[in-house]
Amino acid sequence: MRRKRLPSRVLAGCLALAASGPAARVQACAGCRNPSMPVARLDAAELRPGQVRAAALLSGTYLDTLHQAGCADVADCDEVPAQPLYLHHQKVYPAELRAVAEVGLTRSLGVELQLPFRLVSTTIAYSTTDGQPYTPLDPDVHHRNETLSGISDPWLLGRWSAKLGDFLLVLRAGVSIPLGHTEPNPFVLGDMGIRHEHIQFGTGTWDPVGGFQLARGLGAVQLAAYAQAQASLYQNSYGFRAPARFFGGLQAATLLFAKLTGGIGADVLFEGAERWDGVVQQDGNLGRTEILAALSLLRLFGDTAVGVNARFPLWRHIVTGDDPQGSLSSPLMLSLIVSRTFGGP
Numbered sequence: 001m002r003r004k005r006l007p008s009r010v011l012a013g014c015l016a017l018a019a020s021g022p023a024a025r026v027q028a029c030a031g032c033r034n035p036s037m038p039v040a041r042l043d044a045a046e047l048r049p050g051q052v053r054a055a056a057l058l059s060g061t062y063l064d065t066l067h068q069a070g071c072a073d074v075a076d077c078d079e080v081p082a083q084p085l086y087l088h089h090q091k092v093y094p095a096e097l098r099a100v101a102e103v104g105l106t107r108s109l110g111v112e113l114q115l116p117f118r119l120v121s122t123t124i125a126y127s128t129t130d131g132q133p134y135t136p137l138d139p140d141v142h143h144r145n146e147t148l149s150g151i152s153d154p155w156l157l158g159r160w161s162a163k164l165g166d167f168l169l170v171l172r173a174g175v176s177i178p179l180g181h182t183e184p185n186p187f188v189l190g191d192m193g194i195r196h197e198h199i200q201f202g203t204g205t206w207d208p209v210g211g212f213q214l215a216r217g218l219g220a221v222q223l224a225a226y227a228q229a230q231a232s233l234y235q236n237s238y239g240f241r242a243p244a245r246f247f248g249g250l251q252a253a254t255l256l257f258a259k260l261t262g263g264i265g266a267d268v269l270f271e272g273a274e275r276w277d278g279v280v281q282q283d284g285n286l287g288r289t290e291i292l293a294a295l296s297l298l299r300l301f302g303d304t305a306v307g308v309n310a311r312f313p314l315w316r317h318i319v320t321g322d323d324p325q326g327s328l329s330s331p332l333m334l335s336l337i338v339s340r341t342f343g344g345p
Contacts, residue, residue, distance in 0.1 A: 034198045034285055035063055036271055037096040037118060037152070039247045040309065040335035041226060043298075044170040044213035046161055047104030047341070055102075055339035060095035067326025068129075069136075080193040081137045085129050088326075090143055093121040096152070100339075102159060110159035112172065116152040118180075120199050141195050152180040153202040155209050166216045173210040176230060178202055184238045187281050198284075204236025222253045222261075239277035243287065246270040249294060256297075263296040267311060273319065282321035291315040292333070309335040 040057040047053060070085040071077030098116040105111060124143040126134045157174030180202020189196035211228030227248030235241040251265030269290040273280045280286065291314045298307040311333040318328060 034200055034274065035061075035092050035094045035120070036245065037094055037116070039267075039269065039333075040096075040098065040337060041213075041228070041247075042100065042102075042337065042339060044161070044168050044215045044224065044226075045102075045341070046163075046168065047102060047110050047159075049104050049106055050343050051104040051341055052343055053100075053102040053339060053341045055100040055337065057098040057100065057335060057337050058095070059098070059333070059335040060093070061330055061333040063092040063094070064329045065090045065092065065326060066328075069142075080191065083137055086134045086136065087127050087129060088143060089125045089127065091123045095119045108160055108162055110161070112155075112157040112159050112174070114155040114157070116154070117149070118152045118201055119147065119149040121147040122199075138193060141193060142190060148197075148199055148201075150181050150201050153178055153207075157209065168213075168215045170213045171210075172212070172228070173208075176203065176207040176209050178204050178206060178236070180204075182236055182238055182240060185240070185276050187276055187284065200240065200242070203232050203242035204238065204240060205232050205234055205242070207232050207242070220254050222263075224251045224253070224265075225249075226251075235275065235278070241275040241278075243272035243274045243285065244270075245272075249292075251294065251296070253296070253298070259300040261298045263294075263298070265294040265296075266314075267292040267294050286319035286321055288316070288318040290317075304338065304340045307337040309337070 037059065040059045042053075042055055042057070045053060066087060066089050068085060068087055069079070070083040071079060072085055074082050074084055077083075096116050096118045098114055100112065100114050102112045103110055122143065123145050126136055126139070128134045153176040155174060155176050157172045159170065159172050161168065161170045163169075180200070182200050182202055182204040183197045186196040186198045207230050209228070209230045211226070213224065213226045215222065215224040217223075225248075227246070229244070229246045231244045232242040247267065247269055249265055249267035251263050253261050253263030256262045269288070269292065271285075271288050273287045274285045276284070292311040293314050294309060294311050296307060296309040298305055312331065
């Protein structure tokens, strides 16, 4: 008996709704200088003893930020150095390549290693408040045109999976290993007029990581719920305590063509405030919450699965502090996923 598929008009309407999600510029902290990496995930899968699932997840996004610096009255200015009001227009391009290996130890237990490599490229342009080009007295202290790269903190996770009736449940729990490069307190250096770096490639701490995936088939539709979280419990040697991070969502997928599956869903991203020596800096990252529309395509090529995922913001709230506000726009997150399962009896 041939499976029924979702009506094409319904799917097309959902795609159009998600693609039209607002990418408008929103109020943001004046800094927003240590961007989180885009989130990508693997679908839930059972692994028999001795089986290995290897995957590569390439993710990227784009941030356009604008904030004000300087003083309206240079004669009464506590910034170093004292400058008139001017604008910082910064573009940030974060990307991550995450290699994942899952190994089945028993029919329900396994182990997983995730090794991320990150690249962040930034550009900066300065202008006066009326739009004229401006050269600051300290042009390379806070921002600069640069590209940074390096490994981030690997994740080592235990894995448990089980069939619960029509549901497949996969639980993961473990720790992030502090191997990513970290930087000294940029706010202390900035107040002294010393060149500094805000972008952190790791947390510098051993952080608990956990999550779940729950999936089941319902006729022609495959439903999935998923979530993962990471929390920093203490500060690193530079006094940096990374924010708590949470990602979760729901997805419905169906077969579109012979081996091509399409999915639609909604995701939630939450990030708390980062702290330096126990203090939340008012011109640093203060936290954010986002609701995203998610679209995905997955194609099978024999034993290899290739997928692409796009997320568009439907609603975004970025916590702002007491300092003059900036703004941020980040209209799209993209992920490319390739995975294959090897071995096993």
